[in-house]
Amino acid sequence: MENLGLGILSALLGIGMVVLAVLTHRASRTRQSLRHAYLGDCAGLFDNARLAAIPGRFPRLNGHYRGHLFDIQAVPDTLTFRKLPALWVLVTLPAPLPLRATLDFMVRSTGIEPFSNFQTLPDQIAPPPGFPEDCRLRTDDPTELPPQSVLIPHAAIFDDPRVKELVLSPKGLRITFLAEEANRGRYLIFRDAELGAVPLPRRDLVAHLDALVSLKADILDLEAAPERKSA
Incomplete structure (x- = not known):
């Protein structure tokens, strides 16, 4: 009788493990499907848009907007x-770009931002007037900064409280913004940290695309009008 009970218990445990494995597999497939769709609405903003699937991660989107190539990533x-x-x-x-230094503007820095190289830049200096009080600026060469007359008009990028970072470098420009936070109740009770279940609306992206196009134009003007470098 005891052996029969142990056999039934073992069978139930085996069935439970199979059910758990099936549910886990289904949840993984659902999560990956949701993540793949996360940038789907935004793809319509771009010409020649391309979504690159990355197993276990959010896809990467690139394409041309107003004639400029962009790359969009979602990083949890x-x-x-x-x-x-x-x-x-x-x-x-x-x-x-005609820049000789990298500039990284960061607000509310925690010291560990997994999406940024902010902490690796060696010099921290005061940002120009107009940037938020909690904004920090780091660079790899404080002697080669672009003129403040170029930077100050673009401090308005941080008027959006979701914007975390603005990077200018000889290789290009970047804005990083907060798209979503985990549901507080589900996270505190169940430690559920699932993100990206709802696609990113294209309206959340447009302002940042336009801001970088405008900033690029002003930087290129430095090359066309070198006398502004001393402004």
């Missing part, structure tokens, strides 16, 4: 010291 941040897990979107305009 689930570091345990954060109040809530977050999903960041990196909007990058890769293009050679």
